[in-house]
Amino acid sequence: MRAFASYAAAGSLLIMAACSPQVPDSAAGVGIDGDPFAPPPAAGTTITGEPLVPPARVSTESYQTASAPRGSGPAAAAAAVPSGTAAGSDGDIARETAAALAASRANSGVAPLEASPSNPAPQAAGNASISDENDFQAVASRQSIESDAARLERQRAQYQMVQPVAVPQRIESAGPNIVRYALSTSNPKGVRVYTRAGLNLQSRNQRNCAEFASPDQAQVAFLEAGGPERDRKALDPDGDGFACGWDPAPYRQAVRN
Template sequence: MRVLLLVPALALATACTDVAPLTSTGFNTPEYQAQREAQLAGQGVAGNPLLAPVEVSQQPLGAPGTAPVATGENADIANQTAAALASTSGQNPAAVTAVPVANTGAISDEQDFAAVSERRSIESDAARVEQNRQTYELVAPTAVPERTASGQTNIVQYALSTSNPVGVQLYSRSGFNLQAKAQRNCAQFPSPDQAQIEFLSNGGPQRDRKGLDPDGDGYACGWDPSPFRSAVSN
């Protein structure tokens, strides 16, 4: 019984010892932390000691607009980048400096009574008003020009001169297959308005020479005068 209990315990201990230690890079590496603790404690550090915060802050800075000096592999990359920029722009990248952007915008002080009163006076405002009056031009209204007769049929005027609804016969129509003929002829017009103009221009509404008004209501190809009447009544 004791042997059976010892077997799981040994397996658990073995599993715990097999766990790999956590690794990290950068400033969280164990080596970096050890050097930092040793330096803070005043002990000597072998290898490449870390710079103290005071020493880092005292490092000289480059001139404004210049890039930091790179060494080693970073220097090679920086030199290659500078050469590529010089070949494309034709200008030495080292000679390029940042151009300060001048901020010419200013907050208006028109709401400041003291500032405005220093620049203006009652006399200057009166002179400005008088100058505006002299340059002001009053345009007198003129009569609206009358519409000249163009000779084209006016379907709006025709709609307002009639009162019968669509489908109420007022004019006699004779012939065979009037609906089929009207359907075929109305298909030639892009809109009912165009069909109504053609209908009125060729003897309508009394006569229907092209067979556009088979029910004799005076409206060709289903043209409806109601929208024109409603616009006038409103």
């Protein structure tokens, strides 16, 4: 019985081992399973020694440029381009570039300007020429050193020295000068300087000031009547020396500026 049980257990283990999946070798293909001292593969072969497959050669194809217009010129000279050259070569690219430039010259109608120091100066479009007086060649054609000297002599002969004269004196007017009066005072408008006495000063002031077209005229009449010390018509009821709201500040400010 014991031998039969042993055979049965061994059979079960074999069946289980046959049914279990195989674990792949993670080190396969990285040199671990090979000889580390083996010589490197020969040139033109893979790492396993197999020969490399040569890449397919690019087929050459003939090409020609677009038909150029009849006649001579850069387009006619580059009408035909040699065929059979391997695509991508330096000579092939150079010929294609030359053919494209020739076609562009023929299609534009105007040949491109080659940059060179020997080229003449381009014509300025829409720019008027300089004036005759600023044109050196035009002036030199009609003027000379001798003519310039003669012209200077004529100008010196016509030169006149004007002698200075005395400044005329201002003629004083018969009436008072309100500008001079404004500069002779320093008190602001509304500040009492002179004593005023009488009845109904404000009502008299409004009635009498209405007779003047402007405060300047009222101030002139006020000074002519003995102001600012005396004020018989009540033109200056607050006693600041300025009649009917006249203000000396603009005249003072003008002198400061």
